[in-house]
Amino acid sequence: MNRKNQLPPNEIAYKIRSGHLPSLSRMITRVESNRLEDQNYANDVLNELLPYTGNSLRIGISGIPGSGKSTFMEAFGTKLCEQGMKIAVLAIDPSSPYSGGSILGDSTRMEKLTQHPNAFVRPSPSNGRHGGLHSKTFETMLLCEAAGYDIVFIETVGVGQSEGEVRELVDFFMLLTIARSGDDLQGIKRGILELVDYIIVNKCDGELIRESKQTAISLKHSLQLIKPPTKEWSQRVITCSSINGNGLDQIQNDINQFFDHIKQNDFLSQRRVDQKKNWFHRSIKQTILHSIYSDETVRNILLDQEIKFLNNEIGLSEASKKVLNSIYR
Ligand SMILES: Nc1nc2c(ncn2[C@@H]2O[C@H](COP(=O)(O)OP(=O)(O)O)[C@@H](O)[C@H]2O)c(=O)[nH]1
C-alpha cells in the first residue's frame, strides 16, 4: 500500500460510509496491522466513523469445526440479503502459526453469499493458535457498521475460552452444534451454556433428524439449570438444516424477537456501554503490551530482567518494576 498517497482520515471515512468496498477492505487491513503508523491512522479513521456506528445487530456464532457454521451463514446470510438486508460476516479463521495458512484449508467458502451485492464476507486470522478472535474484531465490526451493514455476524471456532471473548463483543450469541449422544452432550460445557442466548442444532436432515431433535430436547433440559446471560430472555434451542433450509425462518423470527425485547428494555443500550468499556480496556492493554515489545530499550531491559529472574538474581515484583520504569523513563 502506498502510504504517501494515503487519504486524509475524513475522506476515507466518507468513502467507507458511502459503501465503497475497496476502502472498507483496505481499512480493515490497516486496523489489523501491527505497524504503529497504521494503527494511528486506523484510530483517526475510526474516530471519524464512531458517530455512524451502533446501528447494526451484532451477532456472534460459534461452534466446533465441521458443525456447519459457514454452510449456515451461506444459507441464512443469503436469505437475509435476498430480503434486502445488508449483511457482513467476519469469519475468524484459526490459522497455523507455522504455515501461516488455515488449518481448515478445505473449509466451506461462502461462495453464494460472497457474491451477493448486499453481503460483505471478510475472513481474518485469529490471534490464538487454535481459534478464538482476532484482537481487532471489534474495530472491524465498527467499520462494517459505519459502512451501513444491518447485521454483523462474527463467526468463530469455539475452542473453550474464545466464547467468552465473543460474548463481550456481541448483542446476541448463538451456539451452533450437531446431534450428539448423551455422553457427548457433556462436551458442551456449562460455562458455554451460560454465555449463549440461542442454540442451533444444525444438520437436522436425512438420517440425523431424530437424533437432532433428541439432542435439542436434552439441551433444553440442561439449560433449565443455567442462568441466562440476557436478562428476562429464556435461552432457546432449535433444530435446523443449512442444506434444506428448515428452521431458518424460525431463527430469523427469534432473532427479531430478541432484539425487540432488548431494545424495549434498555438492555441493548446497556450492552453497548459494556462493549465500549471492554473495547477501551482491551485497547489500553494492547497499547501497553505494544510499548513493551516494540521499543528496543524496553525490550532489552525486559530480556535482561528475564535472565536475572531465571537465574534467581531478582524477584518477580522487582523485575516488573524495572520493566515498568523503563517504559515511563
Ligand atoms: N447434512 C447436512 N450437512 C451439513 C449441514 N451444514 C453443514 N453441513 C456439512 O458439514 C460440513 C462442514 O460444514 P462447514 O460449514 O464447513 O462447517 P464449519 O467448519 O463449522 O464452518 C460440510 O461438508 C457441510 O456440507 C446441514 O445442515 N446438513
Ligand SMILES: [Mg+2]
Ligand atoms: Mg467454516
